[in-house]
Amino acid sequence: MNTHPSSAETCIPREVAPKRLNFFERYLSLWVLLCMIIGIAIGKLMPGLTAALSGMEFGQGSQVNVPIAVLIWLMIYPMMLKIDFGSLHTIAKKPKGLMITLFVNWLVKPFSMAFLAWLFIQTLFSPWIDPETAKNYTAGLIILAAAPCTAMVFVWSYLTDGDPAYTLVQVAVNDLIMLVAFAPIVMVLCGVANVIVPSKVLITSVVVFIVIPLAAGYLTRRTLLKSHGQEWFDNTFLPKFQPVTIFALLLTLVLIFAFQAENLTARWFAVLLLAVPILIQVYFNSSLTYLLMRLFKVRHNIAAPGALIGASNFFELAVAVAITLFGPSSGAALACVVGVLVEVPVMLSVCNVCNRSRTWYGKALVTERSAA
Numbered sequence: 001m002n003t004h005p006s007s008a009e010t011c012i013p014r015e016v017a018p019k020r021l022n023f024f025e026r027y028l029s030l031w032v033l034l035c036m037i038i039g040i041a042i043g044k045l046m047p048g049l050t051a052a053l054s055g056m057e058f059g060q061g062s063q064v065n066v067p068i069a070v071l072i073w074l075m076i077y078p079m080m081l082k083i084d085f086g087s088l089h090t091i092a093k094k095p096k097g098l099m100i101t102l103f104v105n106w107l108v109k110p111f112s113m114a115f116l117a118w119l120f121i122q123t124l125f126s127p128w129i130d131p132e133t134a135k136n137y138t139a140g141l142i143i144l145a146a147a148p149c150t151a152m153v154f155v156w157s158y159l160t161d162g163d164p165a166y167t168l169v170q171v172a173v174n175d176l177i178m179l180v181a182f183a184p185i186v187m188v189l190c191g192v193a194n195v196i197v198p199s200k201v202l203i204t205s206v207v208v209f210i211v212i213p214l215a216a217g218y219l220t221r222r223t224l225l226k227s228h229g230q231e232w233f234d235n236t237f238l239p240k241f242q243p244v245t246i247f248a249l250l251l252t253l254v255l256i257f258a259f260q261a262e263n264l265t266a267r268w269f270a271v272l273l274l275a276v277p278i279l280i281q282v283y284f285n286s287s288l289t290y291l292l293m294r295l296f297k298v299r300h301n302i303a304a305p306g307a308l309i310g311a312s313n314f315f316e317l318a319v320a321v322a323i324t325l326f327g328p329s330s331g332a333a334l335a336c337v338v339g340v341l342v343e344v345p346v347m348l349s350v351c352n353v354c355n356r357s358r359t360w361y362g363k364a365l366v367t368e369r370s371a372a
Contacts, residue, residue, distance in 0.1 A: 032345040035253035042254065043261025054259045064204050064316055068255055073213050074248035076154040078241040080217025082164040091169050097293060097302035101170050104289045104310035105148045106181060112284060113145030114138075114189045116277035125273050133331045137270075139190045140322050140335025141277060146185045147321075148174040149312035151209035152347070153305070155249065156312065159351045162305030168214070170309055175206055178314070186321070205316055253344055260341055263334060270331075274338040279346060286311035286350045300361050304354035312347055315340045 043050045056066040091098070117138040121129060129137065150171055157167040224233050257264070264271060289310035293303030318336040326332040 031250060032253065032348065035250055036257050036345075039254040039257025040261045040264060043258040044265065050258050050261070053255065058204050058208060064208055065255075065259075068252055069208050071248040071252045071255070072151050072155070072209060075158065075245050075252075076151065076209065076213045077217055078238065078245055079154040079158040079164050079167070080213050081221050081238060081241075083168060083214075083217060083221070084165060085218065091166055094302075096296045097166060097298045097306050098170055098173065100289060100292045100296065100298070101306045101309050102173065102177070104285055104292070105174060106177060106185075108288065109148075109281070109285050109310065110142060110146040110185050110189060113277065113281050114142050116281055117141040120277045121273070125276075128269070128273065136326060136331030137274060137335045139326065140318075140330075140332030141274070141339075142189045143186055143321050143325075143332065144278075144313050144315065144318040144336050144339040145281060146182055146189070147314035147317045148178060149309060150175060150205055150314050151316075152312060152344070153309050154209075154213075155245075156308035156347055156351055157305035158245065159348075160304035160308065160354045161301055163299075163301045166302050167305050167309075168210075170306065171210065174309070175210075178317075182317075205314070256340060256344060260337055263337055264341065267334065270334060271338050271341070274335050275342050278339055278342045282311045282343070282346050282350070290354065294361060300354075300358055303361065304351075304358075307354060308347060308350055311350065312343060313339055315343065 053067050054065065058064045058066060058069065121137045121141070122131075122134045126134065153171050154164075154167060156162075157164065221233070224237060228237070286307045290303055290307035293306055298306070315336060318339065319333060322330065322332040322336045
């Protein structure tokens with residue numbers, strides 16, 4: 001049964017079932033480390049296989065890798081199954097979470113990354129990076145931060161028990177804004193004229209990672225609810241995807257590390273330097289969003305995925321733009337690639353923090369309301 005909480009209920013912590021991924025989350029660092037080791041080993045020992053898998057795209061120049069797309073489908077599909085399309089219209093009545101996410105995505109993240117890139121890459125790390133390379137790295141970091149995440153957002157939301165309908169709206173609105181805001185922001189912050197947003201990358205990604213799994217989830221949900229009922233759907237069908245989701249997530253990590261094995265080993269010092277501002281940016285923006293959500297008394301199942309949306313990046317688009325503007329072997333392209341390497345394990349750690357702080361988040365809101 002679907003209910004829509006009143007403003008008073010917003011401050012009351014929901015009773016939620018124990019997290020499905022407790023065991024996985026408990027040993028999160030170990031799983032990520034193992035995936036990194038396995039991925040790098042595959043990339044170095046089986047370069048032919050790795051190159052073949054890396055070269056599989058949805059059309060030449062789309063930058064959307066088929067194996068990773070399939071794995072992301074396996075992670076996104078369960079999230080789409082949970083969406084009650086009849087409740088989408090109610091989001092207009094509780095827009096605070098969406099407004100906070102958009103504020104961080106478009107008015108904080110690109111500009112904070114520009115500052116962090118200048119501080120670390122062009123200033124603190126200047127003894128190890130020549131000025132021209134530093135400018136390229138800075139441009140890549142800005143391009144990365146100016147592209148809000150699309151596909152993996154649904155995974156982060158799923159792992160934090162996020163509201164699937166609200167997550168869908170957040171992603172859709174971000175994509176619409178990205179169509180008009182991405183290029184001007186990159187032009188202003190990077191000082192690069194004639195920035196061309198690869199429309200094929202953007203459109204392909206939206207179709208592959210949103211339209212297809214959304215349609216599949218909608219048709220599946222509608223069919224099975226009619227034939228088997230809500231209880232069977234929630235308690236029997238949906239839990240079957242838990243091991244599939246975990247397996248797909250870990251295999252995605254393996255492939256990402258395999259595809260970037262050469263960059264990790266050949267340019268490891270640059271990777272370490274670039275990881276510093278990216279790490280700070282992710283934790284800063286996720287914390288800022290999470291705390292703003294709490295300040296404005298937004299429910300945890302909106303606040304947690306909102307925090308993750310506010311920090312993650314659309315790395316397929318970022319890499320494509322960096323390659324288009326600066327070339328495939330440029331420092332800008334490498335900076336975006338490091339974003340890919342850093343983001344998945346770091347965002348998993350943010351998921352863990354959001355889940356572990358669920359009780360604190362709810363109790364803090366109740367305490368504030370009682371004091372008022």
